[in-house]
Amino acid sequence: MDKLLEKKPWYIRHRYYLAGGAAILALIVLAILLSAGPKKLRVDGDELKIGEAKTQPFREYVDVEGLVRPILTLKVNARESGSVLRIVAEDGQSLKKGDTIMVLTNPELEQSIEDQRDDLARQHTSYQEQLIEQEKMRLNLKKQALQTRYDMDRLEKNIQLDREENRMGIKSKAQLQVAEDEYRYNQERSKLELQSLRNDSSSAVLKGQLLARDMEREQKKYQRSMKRLESLVITAPCDGQLSYISVTPGQHVVAGESIAEVKVLDDFKVHASLSEYYIDRITSGLPATISYQSEKFPLHITKVVPEVKDRTFEIDLVFEKKQPENIRVGKSYRVQIELGKAEQALVIPRGSFYQNTAGQWIYKLDKSGKKAVRTPITIGRQNPSQYEILEGLAPGDKVITTGYDKFGDSEVIILD
Numbered sequence: 068m069d070k071l072l073e074k075k076p077w078y079i080r081h082r083y084y085l086a087g088g089a090a091i092l093a094l095i096v097l098a099i100l101l102s103a104g105p106k107k108l109r110v111d112g113d114e115l116k117i118g119e120a121k122t123q124p125f126r127e128y129v130d131v132e133g134l135v136r137p138i139l140t141l142k143v144n145a146r147e148s149g150s151v152l153r154i155v156a157e158d159g160q161s162l163k164k165g166d167t168i169m170v171l172t173n174p175e176l177e178q179s180i181e182d183q184r185d186d187l188a189r190q191h192t193s194y195q196e197q198l199i200e201q202e203k204m205r206l207n208l209k210k211q212a213l214q215t216r217y218d219m220d221r222l223e224k225n226i227q228l229d230r231e232e233n234r235m236g237i238k239s240k241a242q243l244q245v246a247e248d249e250y251r252y253n254q255e256r257s258k259l260e261l262q263s264l265r266n267d268s269s270s271a272v273l274k275g276q277l278l279a280r281d282m283e284r285e286q287k288k289y290q291r292s293m294k295r296l297e298s299l300v301i302t303a304p305c306d307g308q309l310s311y312i313s314v315t316p317g318q319h320v321v322a323g324e325s326i327a328e329v330k331v332l333d334d335f336k337v338h339a340s341l342s343e344y345y346i347d348r349i350t351s352g353l354p355a356t357i358s359y360q361s362e363k364f365p366l367h368i369t370k371v372v373p374e375v376k377d378r379t380f381e382i383d384l385v386f387e388k389k390q391p392e393n394i395r396v397g398k399s400y401r402v403q404i405e406l407g408k409a410e411q412a413l414v415i416p417r418g419s420f421y422q423n424t425a426g427q428w429i430y431k432l433d434k435s436g437k438k439a440v441r442t443p444i445t446i447g448r449q450n451p452s453q454y455e456i457l458e459g460l461a462p463g464d465k466v467i468t469t470g471y472d473k474f475g476d477s478e479v480i481i482l483d
Contacts, residue, residue: 418468
């Protein structure tokens with residue numbers, strides 16, 4: 068006999084459908100909740116760099132590449148026009164002051180100097196002849212002066228004799244008067260002759276001096292010409308290294324043309340280019356440092372070229388005392404130029420986050436160190452290793468400084 072079965076309740080009969088619908092509804096609610104909350108991203112924490120905000124001395128400085136150059140580079144110019152006869156020195160050769168670099172030839176100049184030498188020889192002969200004539204004239208003047216003085220002495224003795232004879236009555240008063248008149252006349256004439264002789268003598272001396280000066284000028288003129296001839300031999304202006312020679316044998320050069328360069332290697336300077344951003348803050352005298360083989364070498368800026376080219380300007384620095392070992396021209400060093408004194412500031416390490424956020428925000432870790440939240444910040448000054456934080460962080464806060472190109476627009480970063 069068949070048994071009547073009881074009909075099950077609807078929620079029992081449809082329990083599987085209800086369970087599936089509840090699961091789907093839960094997933095929808097979860098999706099809604101997740102979309103309504105902050106966007107999260109899970110990343111591998113080992114691939115990121117974590118920095119800590121610290122209060123410590125902050126020194127604003129610029130880190131640039133500096134190139135070693137000689138302290139002084141001298142251009143060698145041709146002082147006379149001519150053709151290159153031969154080149155004695157070679158590029159890169161060490162030279163002492165006065166060493167020959169090259170020899171020029173100038174036939175026209177050489178002929179001109181030969182003509183001046185002949186003229187000088189003729190003038191010298193003429194000068195010697197005139198000196199002989201001057202000596203003869205001097206002797207004649209002395210002879211005439213001697214004769215005049217002798218005549219005056221003789222006249223003096225004669226008038227004394229006439230006066231004595233007058234007292235003795237041998238000569239009359241009239242005869243004495245005639246003798247005295249003649250004596251005074253001859254005396255005045257003798258004085259005039261002596262004065263004329265003295266003038267002639269002074270004139271002769273002056274003429275001799277003029278002749279000597281003329282000869283001296285001609286001699287100096289010839290010596291200057293010889294120096295022009297010596298200038299055809301191009302020599303090193305100082306001790307140093309010959310950088311290059313810009314001419315070849317047989318080439319014609321003109322006076323003033325640059326034909327070589329000598330580098331002074333007794334000391335060195337460091338040349339660097341900086342962004343125009345710093346042009347108002349870089350001045351002569353600012354200190355700088357080179358770190359090489361765990362040692363620091365202080366420098367200071369000696370020259371600032373204010374002209375901006377390709378958004379950069381150039382500076383020169385010199386070492387204050389010691390220089391790095393094996394320093395040589397062309398070697399490069401990293402130079403840190405200080406822009407001010409050290410000050411206490413809240414800083415974080417530099418990182419690639421700045422390129423992605425423009426320094427407006429950063430991911431700050433919570434106390435667990437497993438979650439980082441996007442946090443607005445304000446950055447002040449910076450140097451090649453640090454950013455100064457003005458707002459948004461406190462001492463001890465830890466932040467993510469790298470990997471921002473993978474984070475997208477995530478609000479929260481979960482570190483695995």
